[in-house]
Amino acid sequence: MRLLASLLALCIALLMPGKGQASSLEIDIHSISKDGIGESIGTVLARDSQNGLVITPSLTSLSEGEHGFHLHAGTSCQAAFNDENVSIAGLAAKGHWDPDNTKTHRGPFSEGHRGDLSRLIVNADGSTTTEVLAPRLNTADLRGRALIVHAGGDTYSDVPPLGGGGARIACGIAS
Template sequence: MNYKQKLILPMCAAFLLYGCNSADDSNEADNNAEDMTTVGQGTDTEVDPQVKAEVKDVEGKTLGTVNFTAEENSVVIETALEGLEPGYHGFHVHENAACEADAKDGPFTTAGGHFNPTDETHSKHAGDMPPLYVKEDGTAKYTATLDNMTIDQLKKEELAVIVHANPDNFANIPDRYEANGEKGPDADTLKTGDAGDRQACGIVVSAEAK
């Protein structure tokens, strides 16, 4: 074996070893990437609701669903509705699980007042939720996290969700304004926030209910 052959053979061996290691590293990286992709595609970040309300209008048409899910010491409310008048609407949990569109005192009045187990004025009711904003196309999507009610209450108290016709002022009428000739909010404002008639209603049920 001459000098050139002695020099070339170790170089070839080193090249082959490096090539094999590189291929192994490449395959390992590909496998890791595949594993990460599989995990990512298989992960579902959505949480199934524990309580829900199917919301219907006065004609009995389903407008969408309000979902309630526990998160630590709070309740996450998620809703997607359609077929409503554009603008802001009062949006509350009410004290009775009764959605009678033809009720004697007006649509859905059978749902009673706002859910209010601690007998507070409006804006402090357990059932007070942020106003619902409806876009020009009549749809509304909404997520809020509140700690003024619990999943257990929503499951046990036989409640309803109401969408009102008007915006909700949360009884926020400063003293410089007058209501019925008197300064500040009147009794109706303190009770309902002047959210007006009830346009849609849904009975709150456990999400496991069929």
């Protein structure tokens, strides 16, 4: 019985990521609209590192340029109705993830909410594969939450509201 318990403990230890092991997640990202969730536009690979969370997008079908990229508090990519009864793409994803209740938008390398991620830079062909770093996050922070790609860039400030990223155009839930 003792041998069985020791073997079970060893198996669990080998399967669980520890301090010396990096954890990773692959998240399927879909286009979103006021009508709901659309087709897959690719994946995002997120992995823990000594410097924080390394996020590697492999996305297509986006417009060229900068796109705001955030971890949201919600668990759904569905459209939802706002206070004016208008359907908004990805509104069920709720607001940016702010577990420290900072209520401020300062970027991934500052002391604002932790949902800020580095902007995605999309090539002329609509693809992006450039890694971004989120130094204050790890894969456990992503689980069950929505990753959102916005139509526009991000100023990492509260003016315009939420950094000016604009409409939510793509989303994926980390599981």
